[in-house]
Amino acid sequence: MKAVAIQSFGSPSGLAVIDLPVPAPADGQVLIATEAIGVGGVDVLIRSGALADYGFAEGHIPGSEVAGTVTAVGDGVDTSWIGRRVWAFTGVxxxxxxxxxxxxxxxxPLxxxxxxxxxxxxxxSGVVAHFALAHAHxxxxxxxxxxxxxxSIGVTTVQLAARGGAGAVAVTTSSAERGDRLRKLGATHVLDRSGEGDADAPPGYDVIVDIVAGADLPSFFARLNPNGRMVAVGMVxxxxxxxxxxxxxxxFRKSMSFATFSADTVPVSDRxxxxxxxFAAAGRGELxxxxxxLLPLDQAVSAHRKMDAxxxxxxxxxxx
Structure with a gap:
């Protein structure tokens, strides 16, 4: 079968298409003929080498979520899964x-x-957005x-915050065109990457969901209200x-809180x-x-270049 592996850390050109044998599902596993594969920010971080100290080595195959049809099951798995269209988390x-x-x-099941x-x-992204808002109370x-x-995490967080009755939903983004698209998804205020650019935006926020981190993260503490909570869900x-x-x-006297959040800490049953x-809400058109x-699998390099840019x-x- 065709696969994409990280042959060398660094630029997207370190990704390469390789041939691998079709894996056999182990105990408790299913085998899925993939129809769609999500490209996530963590894939980019792993490919760049930024997470090499966490045990990721060259030869790693990125990608943590797929959707498709179950074609085989391992021992201990009900055979009724075979033929069903599913979403799956493959791990890191x-x-x-x-x-x-x-x-x-x-x-x-889909x-x-x-x-x-x-x-x-x-x-x-939907699960991270949901539990990040819950983590921030x-x-x-x-x-x-x-x-x-x-x-994808930000887009979903905006929608969930708006659906959840937020008094205001502000966003930081890189262009007016993106701001307009985010307004259609529920944003009420659009800021530039520094957190400026909208004179009508609230002076402070009760909750900040941060997907960026980076050198500018500390400056956003000043945008928290007293008792405000910032939750970091990424480090793009x-x-x-x-x-x-x-x-x-x-x-100190503002009683602010900062936390990180990973969906790994949420029980599988809750996720x-x-x-x-x-998924049901999306099917009803509510999300x-x-x-x-959409890009072919063998154009993963192009996908990562777009992410980097x-x-x-x-x-x-x-x-x-």
């Missing part, structure tokens, strides 16, 4: 392939009317800022400065329940999936 890799294996606990492309556009009426809102801009917490300490609800572009609004999806 193994998704850029024509045939993917995944634990059956991380597999969810409801009628939800395409494989839509499933990988919403599957992981977001309540109706509170103001929310989504920093780096143009990616790289890690923050080592002493970023000193900015919070300097504003499944939320994802199933979101919008934003697909930037910051050109992507929503999600790029690879198709075998």
């Amino acid at each position: 890799g193994g998704g850029y392939v024509e045939q993917a294996v995944a634990p059956v606990d991380e597999v969810l 409801p009628a009317g939800l395409s494989a492309v839509d499933a990988v556009t919403l599957g992981s 977001f309540a109706p009426g509170e103001s929310v800022l989504v920093r780096g809102a143009a990616g 801009g790289g890690p923050p400065p080592a002493d970023f917490g000193m900015t919070m300490m300097a504003a 499944r329940a939320v994802r199933a609800g979101q 919008e999936m934003v697909v930037h572009e 910051g050109e992507v609004f929503g999600r790029i999806v690879l198709t075998p």
Whole structure:
């Protein structure tokens, strides 16, 4: 089968198409003929080499979510899965392939009317957005800022905050055109990447969901209201400065909070329940999936170049 592997860390040109034998599902796993493969920010970080210290080595196959049809099952898995169209989380890799294996606990049937492309556009990002807002103890009426809102997590967070009754939903993004698109998804205020640019925006926010991190993260503490909460769900801009917490300490009397969030800390059963609800909502037209572009699997290099250039609004999806 065709697969895409990281032959060398660094630029997207380090990705290469390779041939691998079709894997056999192990105990508790299913084999999926992929129809759609999500390209995520973590794939880019792994490919760049930024996460090499976390055990990722050259030869790694990126991709964490796929959708397609189950073609085989391992021992201990009900054979009724065979032939069903599903979404699946493959882990921190193994998704850029024509045939993917995944634990059956991380597999969810696709409801009628939800395409494989839509499933990988919403599957992981929707769960992160939902639980990030919960992690921040977001309540109706509170103001929310989504920093780096143009990616799939940001797009979904904007929608969920608006549906959840936020008093205001501000976003940071790189262009007026992207701002207009985010307004149609529920944003009420559009800011530039520094957090400026809208004179009518709230002076502070109760919740900030940060997908960017990077050198400018500490400056956004000043945009938290007293008792405000910032939750970092990504590092597409790289890690923050080592002493970023000193900015919070300097504003000690505001009782601000900072937290990181990874969906890995959420029980599988809870992730499944939320994802199933979101898939159903998407099927009813209550959530919008934003697909930037469909590209063949063998054009993964092009997909990563677009990600590196910051050109992507929503999600790029690879198709075998």
